[in-house]
Amino acid sequence: MLILLNLLSGVALLVWGAHIVRTGILRVLGTDLRAVLGRSTGSRMRAFLAGIGVTSLVQSSNATTVIITSFVAQGLMSLASGLTVLLGADVGTALMARVLTLDLSWLSPLLILMGVPLFLTRKQTRLGQTGRAIIGLGLILLALHLIVEAAQPMMQGAGVRVMFGALTGDAILDALVGAAFAMVSYSSLAAVLLTATLASSGIISLKVALCLVIGANLGSGLLVLMGALPQSAAARRLAIGGFAFKLGGALIILPFTSLLSRGLPFIIANPREATVGFHLIYNTVRCCACLSLVDRVAGICNRLIRDRSMPGNEVRPLHLDPAGLVTPGLALANASREVLRIGDIVRVMLDNVAQLLRQNDIEIARATMSMDDGIDHLYSEVKRYLTLISREQLDETESRRWTDIISLTINLEHAGDIIERIVSDIEERKISQRLAFSEQGLGELDDLHSRLVSNLQLGLSVFLNNDLRCAEQLLAEKERFRDLERAYSYKHLDRLAGQTVRSIETSSLHLDLISNMKRLNSLFCSTAYPVLDAAGALHDTRLRKRTLDTLHTKE
Known part of the structure; x- marks a missing residue:
């Protein structure tokens, strides 16, 4: 034996x-x-x-x-x-x-x-x-x-000969x-x-x-x-x-x-x-x-074996290569590329929201809401791919990168859900009733939207490059966006007091949009925190004040 x-x-x-x-x-x-x-x-x-x-x-x-x-x-x-x-x-x-x-x-x-x-x-x-x-x-x-x-010695045993016989x-x-x-x-x-x-x-x-x-x-x-x-x-x-x-x-x-x-x-x-x-x-x-x-x-x-026909709105991962899993650094790079692709889809959804603010197009609204299904699918695939990477074999830098990837993936998935909710509200409360925002209100929403797109791009850049200066700028933009959200909400209430008809008709939707845009901006700016934390600058209030003052001076 x-x-x-x-x-x-x-x-x-x-x-x-x-x-x-x-x-x-x-x-x-x-x-x-x-x-x-x-x-x-x-x-x-x-x-x-x-x-x-x-x-x-x-x-x-x-x-x-x-x-x-x-x-x-x-x-x-x-x-x-x-x-x-x-x-x-x-x-x-x-x-x-x-x-x-x-x-x-x-x-x-x-x-x-x-x-x-x-x-x-x-x-x-x-x-x-x-x-x-x-x-x-x-x-x-x-x-x-x-x-x-x-x-x-096994050659001498009769049982072994019988087994291999x-x-x-x-x-x-x-x-x-x-x-x-x-x-x-x-x-x-x-x-x-x-x-x-x-x-x-x-x-x-x-x-x-x-x-x-x-x-x-x-x-x-x-x-x-x-x-x-x-x-x-x-x-x-x-x-x-x-x-x-x-x-x-x-x-x-x-x-x-x-x-x-x-x-x-x-x-x-x-x-x-x-x-x-x-x-x-x-x-x-x-x-x-x-x-x-x-x-x-x-x-x-x-x-x-024929290729199965895919529904027009179905999105499949392009960069989650199973062969990369044996090389942790390569697997993390693959996951990062797929997350950036999710960010691109979120950007397209935001661009469609800009169109829907100005025009009542039901087809664009429904196409935009269907994009969230693709984001949900990619989110699940990226999350599953990351769980297949052995955490024990990651060094400190790779472990931090793993956490950053999963955090951004979750935030972008939440962003997709919020944009879907925004478009659903626009369809129900604006398109179906053929309403329009006031000229001033539309200008304010456009300003917040353009800042959202800019912060999304800047946030993805910070995630990709871990640039400290861009992270500082992104945090300053978050503070500036919060101030604008408050200012535009007060201006909308002033228009209501002035009995502006279009403002009254779209008041509830207008305030919900501002609130949801603020939530989106927080998600997009979250990539700044890991970079600032790693540099030891996250809790430096003087640094935050200096970046805010610099931004106000430029404007």
């Missing part, structure tokens, strides 16, 4: 080491790797080589696939180019399996000894994440050594077992390395090892397919095309596994080397042969 536990712990360590290497590399080079893949669309060979290179670095074709899926889903890469990169990723995995099966056990303690202090002392830096990747590589080599040691007859069953292990470990690389180690120990025959390797390839394709099901049609097309290549290769090669298992020992005597050599040759030949079929498979996938 202890021997079996040692073997299983070695397998777990192998999977964990592969995960650590993938995470470390993506955090250090995530943005650069995405740029390499993004620039590879111009040439079929360049895309194939990019898939090989990126996967060799991250040691996971699944990680490469996630990045490519997001590119295809956002329309940044064609389906044919994406399929080409996936073929290169399969070859990259096979190359790394060949490298890791070399006798490098002596290197494991050196890598761990070097990586641990590097990671612990500089966790949140690129150098620290490089240390993480070095630790993962050392753990992989250590795990392979432990598996070999645990497998040797079930994998000696049926090629389909053996392939399914390999696929299952690749899915459980989330790494076809780990499955292939374990298979090669078991074959070298004599626990499984070479034929079983070949079938398990073929199944591991299928398992990685199934993982991608399952992950793409809830995504867009473009992502599903890519996943189906990639799986079709793996399935086609498996169906062609499986009937010849018995012949290959008898012939390979004459070329490569060591079962471990034979298993890994087969994996490399099989993937290279299969992927090179499939390059000529990429356009046809892409065409079939396009015909099988």
Whole structure:
């Protein structure tokens, strides 16, 4: 029992080491790797080589696939180019399996000894994440050594032989077992390395090892397919095309596994080397042969899965790339871009409000209210995306940025609700009754509206650049807006006392608009507080007074 536990712990360590290497590399080079893949669309060979290179670095074709899926889903890469990169990723995995099966056990303690202090002392830096990747590589080599040691005494146990004896007859069953292990470990690389180690120990025959390797390839394709099901049609097309290549290769090669298992020992005597050599040759030949079929498979996938028609007012996120989640800085940048997009929608709604103040257009009113549904959807998507970012892996600056993003997202969602309420009131109390504001009242509302738009733009700029001077100006504008809100309310009451007919007809709506605009302005100006707080200037009353005096002087 202890021997079996040692073997299983070695397998777990192998999977964990592969995960650590993938995470470390993506955090250090995530943005650069995405740029390499993004620039590879111009040439079929360049895309194939990019898939090989990126996967060799991250040691996971699944990680490469996630990045490519997001590119295809956002329309940044064609389906044919994406399929080409996936073929290169399969070859990259096979190359790394060949490298890791070399006798490098002596290197494991050196890598761990070097990586641990590097990671612990500089966790949140690129150098620290490089240390993480070095630790993962050392753990992989250590795990392979432990598996070999645990497998040797297991050969003497009759129970173990009986357990693995079930994998000696049926090629389909053996392939399914390999696929299952690749899915459980989330790494076809780990499955292939374990298979090669078991074959070298004599626990499984070479034929079983070949079938398990073929199944591991299928398992990685199934993982991608399952992950793409809830995504867009473009992502599903890519996943189906990639799986079709793996399935086609498996169906062609499986009937010849018995012949290959008898012939390979004459070329490569060591079962471990034979298993890994087969994996490399099989993937290279299969992927090179499939390059000529990429356009046809892409065409079939396009015909099988059509884009669903989207309602005209439905808004989908454009920048929330799932592949960026493994790199916290990149994920926060993606979320920031999507929040700025929400701000653009709020700006359009405000522009429509300006039109509705002057003219009674029911179509503009209804279109504006429907925009709030898009804001609500993007708000939910951004919030969900931010919750997927691991807070433990964020440094102090990134944690503060995470909070700023979620705060602005909430404020913009509230702003959308307020504008929807404003437009609803205008439709019910002005458009339906064909009323109009007085000339003076309209001028006051226009002034507040123009300040609202300006403060929204300034607030988004402060959020984007963290500029202290702009934050001070924004806080001063908030104080000025509050003073104007009071002054315009008193002026409206004076017009009521003067029996101005239009003021009387729109009095309730006019005062509600001023109140709602004040609430909107507070939401837009809220981005100033984190910047001022970080600079230690938030509670400096002298600074606030100076900025207000400066603003009054300019006016």
